[in-house]
Amino acid sequence: MSSGLDRRWIYLAMMLAVALPILWNGVTGKTFPESPTPPSQACFDAIEALPEGSRVLVSFDYDPASEGELAPMATSFMRHLMHRRLKPVMVSLWPLGPKKAEETITNVIKAEFPDRTSGKDFVNLGFQTGNEGVLKVIGTDFRKQFPVDRSGTPVDRLPIMEGIAKVGDFPLVITISAGYPGGKEWVQYVSSSNPGLVLLAGVTGVQASQVYSYYPGQLRGMLAAIKGAAEYEALVSAAIDGAGVTPPRYAEARRRMAPQLFGHLLLIGLIVLGNAMFFAQKRCKAVAR
């Protein structure tokens, strides 16, 4: 039924729907304007509310498969934190997460804030296996799970970690997550047992509907998929760059909104077409009888 359209035409249409807006963006440099929804605005406000020098725990719980959606969030979060002179402490519950953290450090901190030093202004503590077990332990003893940073320096020797004994000592925790373990586990094992702690999450579209259930209680703010990333990116750019030009590496999420728009329009068109063919066939069969 409705199989009259060769699927290769659908694939070709999808390729064009995504590729042409990317090319258009590459030529013109233009992006769609974004107005923030409350969950994205809440992320921005939570970071703005922190006093300068506060330590922020950032968990990179994703791998290259979800990079398209989540890397722009990580970039914007890091840029915002560094611009506000906050100190990110990076960890990961995913094996490939530390690489993503390193890439964010290279693209944001080393590129725009070269005066900040590792161990004092930011640190990458790497990956720890154990999923929610890790979260349960850092609730009482952070150093037990993360005793050294990525370069092997004991956490006790890092100025940025002074006075941090447990996860509740961080005023703000951000998780950028693609699945399990991720946003849901941070809510269940960290946010719920530390009522004073503010938790923000950047999640993929697939995860968004599930994690949304915790907003705005246990989860103060959230960036849902590339749309949330684009909204937050626009807020950060407006705060930092003002009316000036935003470097292209800080407009990645907004750049992806045009392909998303045309991809969605194609999907709607295909659904409408499929239904039209379905009902037409049904009618033909009824007439034939």
Next chain:
Amino acid sequence: MSRSIALLICLVGGLTMLVSPFLPMATGWANDVTDWFNILAAMAFVLGGGSLLKVQLMRLSARGPGWGYSAVTLVAFIVTLWVGLGKVGVVADPSAPAVAWSGKADDEGSAFWWIYLYVMTPITSTLFAVLAFYVASAAFRAFRAKNLEATLLLATAFVILLGRTFAGVVLTGWLPDWASGLRLENLAVTIMDVFNTAGNRAIIIGIALGVASTGIRLMLGLDRSYLGGDA
């Protein structure tokens, strides 16, 4: 006997984790139990590697359909393991420049880093991106307004698909402020905020109750399926 020991470990471990939030003195015990779990998980990695080797070698020797994929899997597994454990091409750490292996296995410039950047990253990104094509094809073939429920689902999908893009602003941005709740971007938020949240919270609470009851059954030894066999 071995089953009884396994059941006892399960009971002690489970009870320790259960009481730790309520007894401050048990907090350290719970952390120790988590350490045991991590050690077991690390051993499971080794077992998993062994199992993968065994299964793929069996497929390869049987020369059944798709044996070529087994060969690719085996080569990829062995090369990655060798490159990672052997620290092939690792740049020496500045603190010990004379020691070739002092750098980390995944530092920039190493063979492991090369595999991550030029094999792992493009493959996983491509596999995820390919979903867009399958979703489009599936939407065309399977998404039918056959009854009221399916029609509601379809309408909701349209609102979310349009509301999460600039199309929502273009199509309904003209609506006056008093009707702003009907703008597609706001409708999408309402759907997520009200209907989605209500349904998901019900599911989450149901799952939590199920997890609690399963946990009690495991600790009491009523559910022994994790021991394998007919236990």
